Amino acid sequence: MEQKLKTDFDKFISTSNFSNQEIKFKKEALDNFLKNGFPSRKLENWKFSDIKQIIQKNIGELEFYNDYNIENKINDDIFIKEIEHNKIVIVNGKVQQLSFEYEESDKINLTTLDNFNQISNDDNSLLSLNNSFSNKIYNILVKKNYSFKKPLIIYQITNKKVSNTNINFQLNFDLEESSSIKIINLSDDNSEKNFINNLFNFNLGKNAILKNYKIDKKNNTNIKYDYSSIAQKENSISETFIFSSGSDYIKNEVSCNLEGQYSSAFINGIHSLSKNKHHEIRTNTNHSYENTKSYQLIKSVIDDSSKSVYQGKIYVDSKAQKTDGYQLSKAVLLNEQAEFNAKPELEIYADDVKCSHGSASGSLDEASIFYLMSRGLDQKTAKKLLINGFLLDVVEKITDEEIKKLIKKMIGLN
Amino acid sequence: MRDKQIEDLKDYKYGFSTDIESFKAPKGLNEEVIRFISNIKKEPDWLLKWRLKAFERLKVLKEPNWQKPKYPKIDYQDLYYYSAPKSFKEKPKNLEDLDPKLLETYKKLGIPLQEQKRLNGIAVDAVFDSVSVATTFKDTLTAKGIIFCSISEAIQKYPDLVKKYLGSVIPITDHFFATLNSAVFTDGSFVYIPPNIKCPMELSTYFRINASDTGQFERTLIIADKGSYVSYLEGCTAPMRDENQLHAANVELIALDDAEIKYSTVQNWYPGDKDGNGGIYNFVTKRGLCKGKNSKISWTQVETGSAITWKYPSCILKGDNSIGEFYSIAITNNHQKADTGTKMIHLGKNTKSKIISKGISAGKSDMTYRGLVDISKNASNSTNYTQCDSLLMGNKCGAHTVPYIKNKNSNSNIAHEATTSKISEDQLHYCQQRGLNQEEAVGLIVNGFCKEVLQQLPMEFAVEAQKLVGISLEGSVG
Numbered sequence: 107m108e109q110k111l112k113t114d115f116d117k118f119i120s121t122s123n124f125s126n127q128e129i130k131f132k133k134e135a136l137d138n139f140l141k142n143g144f145p146s147r148k149l150e151n152w153k154f155s156d157i158k159q160i161i162q163k164n165i166g167e168l169e170f171y172n173d174y175n176i177e178n179k180i181n182d183d184i185f186i187k188e189i190e191h192n193k194i195v196i197v198n199g200k201v202q203q204l205s206f207e208y209e210e211s212d213k214i215n216l217t218t219l220d221n222f223n224q225i226s227n228d229d230n231s232l233l234s235l236n237n238s239f240s241n242k243i244y245n246i247l248v249k250k251n252y253s254f255k256k257p258l259i260i261y262q263i264t265n266k267k268v269s270n271t272n273i274n275f276q277l278n279f280d281l282e283e284s285s286s287i288k289i290i291n292l293s294d295d296n297s298e299k300n301f302i303n304n305l306f307n308f309n310l311g312k313n314a315i316l317k318n319y320k321i322d323k324k325n326n327t328n329i330k331y332d333y334s335s336i337a338q339k340e341n342s343i344s345e346t347f348i349f350s351s352g353s354d355y356i357k358n359e360v361s362c363n364l365e366g367q368y369s370s371a372f373i374n375g376i377h378s379l380s381k382n383k384h385h386e387i388r389t390n391t392n393h394s395y396e397n398t399k400s401y402q403l404i405k406s407v408i409d410d411s412s413k414s415v416y417q418g419k420i421y422v423d424s425k426a427q428k429t430d431g432y433q434l435s436k437a438v439l440l441n442e443q444a445e446f447n448a449k450p451e452l453e454i455y456a457d458d459v460k461c462s463h464g465s466a467s468g469s470l471d472e473a474s475i476f477y478l479m480s481r482g483l484d485q486k487t488a489k490k491l492l493i494n495g496f497l498l499d500v501v502e503k504i505t506d507e508e509i510k511k512l513i514k515k516m517i518g519l520n
Numbered sequence: 521m522r523d524k525q526i527e528d529l530k531d532y533k534y535g536f537s538t539d540i541e542s543f544k545a546p547k548g549l550n551e552e553v554i555r556f557i558s559n560i561k562k563e564p565d566w567l568l569k570w571r572l573k574a575f576e577r578l579k580v581l582k583e584p585n586w587q588k589p590k591y592p593k594i595d596y597q598d599l600y601y602y603s604a605p606k607s608f609k610e611k612p613k614n615l616e617d618l619d620p621k622l623l624e625t626y627k628k629l630g631i632p633l634q635e636q637k638r639l640n641g642i643a644v645d646a647v648f649d650s651v652s653v654a655t656t657f658k659d660t661l662t663a664k665g666i667i668f669c670s671i672s673e674a675i676q677k678y679p680d681l682v683k684k685y686l687g688s689v690i691p692i693t694d695h696f697f698a699t700l701n702s703a704v705f706t707d708g709s710f711v712y713i714p715p716n717i718k719c720p721m722e723l724s725t726y727f728r729i730n731a732s733d734t735g736q737f738e739r740t741l742i743i744a745d746k747g748s749y750v751s752y753l754e755g756c757t758a759p760m761r762d763e764n765q766l767h768a769a770n771v772e773l774i775a776l777d778d779a780e781i782k783y784s785t786v787q788n789w790y791p792g793d794k795d796g797n798g799g800i801y802n803f804v805t806k807r808g809l810c811k812g813k814n815s816k817i818s819w820t821q822v823e824t825g826s827a828i829t830w831k832y833p834s835c836i837l838k839g840d841n842s843i844g845e846f847y848s849i850a851i852t853n854n855h856q857k858a859d860t861g862t863k864m865i866h867l868g869k870n871t872k873s874k875i876i877s878k879g880i881s882a883g884k885s886d887m888t889y890r891g892l893v894d895i896s897k898n899a900s901n902s903t904n905y906t907q908c909d910s911l912l913m914g915n916k917c918g919a920h921t922v923p924y925i926k927n928k929n930s931n932s933n934i935a936h937e938a939t940t941s942k943i944s945e946d947q948l949h950y951c952q953q954r955g956l957n958q959e960e961a962v963g964l965i966v967n968g969f970c971k972e973v974l975q976q977l978p979m980e981f982a983v984e985a986q987k988l989v990g991i992s993l994e995g996s997v998g
Contacts, residue, residue, distance in 0.1 A: 444928075447924075447925065447926045450936070452919070452922075456915045457915050459941065462939040462940065465935075466936065468927075
């Protein structure tokens with residue numbers, strides 16, 4: 107694999123126009139990845155999902171060279187009609203369209219980043235891989251006191267032109283003081299057997315609000331890793347919602363750093379799995395300041411021989427007194443072959459805190475099914491009703507009414 | 521200081537000779553030492569081979585490093601793996617020679633004077649004859665067919681039982697410290713309860729002669745045959761001092777059909793001084809196997825001592841309808857560190873497990889609950905309930921919860937809850953208003969917090985443990 111990585115990297119550099127500084131940085135990132143390779147179960151974070159093995163088993167030899175020069179046509183059919191929105195369209199890891207037609211152009215600053223995110227660490231070699239092979243990185247800066255009028259929908263499309271390929275993508279958001287944005291991240295996969303590696307970086311200034319909704323619904327055989335890093339200043343709020351269902355394998359990782367007083371982070375997620383899918387959500391909330399708050403609710407419905415994993419960690423620094431942290435994960439196993447693994451973790455160094463977590467997993471409640479059947483529903487409908495109710499709980503946490511309605515419709519929950 | 525003491529004792533009138541010292545094995549860990557231990561204990565050939573096999577395995581094993589408390593590297597070649605019991609010459613002669621702090625604690629616990637002496641290995645006079653007490657108990661047990669002796673004795677007298685069960689729950693290929701124990705264990709307890717016998721009393725190492733000198737690599741094996749019941753107590757509430765820093769004991773429990781084993785531990789080894797110097801490393805492997813149908817194993821532990829406690833008393837629920845329970849109180853103060861919890865491995869159908877863990881950290885200490893609940897594919901209709909609560913006192917300590925939950929069976933239910941909080945000002949205020957001082961108030965609240973676990977302890981133990989909880993937290997408030 108090492109040789110392949112090196113040749114593909116050289117090919118990638120020679121066909122793109124990066125500055126010398128960028129090339130130097132990318133080389134360093136590649137060296138870091140070469141040193142560590144794909145993460146495997148030997149690492150604590152990857153204990154339940156050995157991505158090295160999963161890639162080997164499902165894809166085999168990966169192509170690391172992704173030709174960003176290929177032009178792709180965008181079919182208008184894929185756009186959401188229900189709500190007016192701004193768009194970013196990404197095809198096979200390349201930004202094809204950026205339009206902020208509903209916003210005041212002088213309130214948004216769109217640049218490409220020369221200084222990369224230095225979030226490459228030995229612990230997460232996939233970030234290094236992303237840094238070395240991703241194309242130009244866009245930075246969207248929302249200026250002080252500006253709130254997006256309409257949501258921004260990020261369409262992440264893959265088409266048949268790529269297969270057995272590693273697609274890396276990175277996007278950066280800077281929210282200045284008292285600004286706000288609503289983002290829907292929609293995956294539309296028409297490709298097979300690719301390894302898609304996404305990195306989203308959010309910097310929230312004082313009083314900023316981020317609402318981020320991630321939807322992966324369309325069935326496909328891709329393997330995905332999606333990392334969101336959210337840094338929050340005083341009084342800022344982040345809300346993340348994850349609907350994870352379509353791809354064969356996804357690991358969604360959300361890392362929130364609460365670095366200012368009264369900042370709060372909410373992460374809610376749904377796993378709706380069938381066949382032999384394997385999805386994981388990992389949340390990491392770091393409370394490093396006083397009076398911060400975090401909340402996580404993750405629910406899984408697991409059918410056939412699929413596997414759902416939740417790893418959640420709440421870290422409370424000794425400075426972070428008066429922290430309020432809550433975490434709940436629940437799973438319903440519908441089939442003998444289904445599997446649920448959880449690792450809810452608390453690491454606490456401050457005494458004046460309120461932190462708790464709960465995790466429950468099991469089958470659907472027989473008594474509830476019986477109750478519904480005695481009211482004339484057949485078993486299938488009764489089960490469906492219960493599952494819908496179970497998941498609806500999470501969807502109801504979405505604070506934006508318009509988007510909530512849209513998402514309910516998209517995922518078929520009413 | 522010590523040299524002076526020895527010097528003073530040179531002319532000790534009973535003049536015990538030092539030839540007993542010659543039973544010390546040379547320093548270091550190698551095949552010769554293991555042969556020496558085996559030889560001195562006149563062990564059968566199969567056991568020597570077993571030890572050597574463990575030693576072979578040990579050569580390739582590495583010390584685990586995933587635990588939260590880190591400790592300085594241990595030089596295994598610098599340890600003595602066998603030494604015969606100490607002569608009186610080296611032991612303190614009078615209570616006055618002991619650390620006054622220790623005596624104060626004894627007083628608070630209400631431990632009788634003679635008992636204090638015994639605990640510190642001071643020669644006791646003829647009035648207090650623990651040997652004769654033990655003998656009386658032994659007769660009752662023998663009448664019922666219960667075997668309760670040291671494991672060395674069991675190896676000689678009941679080799680078939682030992683051979684059959686030793687290493688059947690903790691194989692010699694297990695993790696580093698368990699394997700180390702298998703290679704070099706020196707002594708420990710052996711219990712066998714014959715079918716359909718309810719052991720009439722709580723068995724305790726306390727009643728076993730010479731129990732205090734089992735050394736740092738203790739091995740305990742308890743077998744409850746079909747339909748039997750036993751309650752076993754380990755340790756005691758009084759602070760225990762020991763010069764061996766590393767303690768790597770192995771405890772194996774086997775419950776056959778319809779049998780029940782209740783294993784209670786109160787651990788109060790020397791935790792080191794206020795600045796975290798010294799103190800014992802308690803790296804124990806405890807594992808119970810519910811081998812038969814309807815069997816039950818219940819662990820209860822009160823962990824207040826040791827500089828580092830690193831242990832996970834576990835249950836393997838192999839038999840259908842078997843039950844595993846784990847009740848734990850862990851208290852850390854000053855610079856103590858604890859990483860403890862349990863593993864419940866559900867293999868049989870209709871198996872049930874319950875985990876109640878209470879952690880209290882104060883001072884500059886660090887406490888981790890780490891546990892695993894694993895329900896395998898075939899363990900249908902199994903349930904687990906886990907509750908871990910942590911209490912923090914001050915912002916220089918840490919409390920962590922790391923549960924691993926694996927559910928592979930759709931007919932099984934797992935519920936897990938954990939909370940972390942501090943003692944509320946309201947509660948403290950209420951108690952203080954009623955005339956308790958702050959320390960008493962904290963003691964009262966903490967005892968309430970731990971009540972669920974304390975209730976599981978045998979009566980006489982529970983009372984002492986309750987006092988111990990208060991004492992362990994002394995100086996942590998205000």
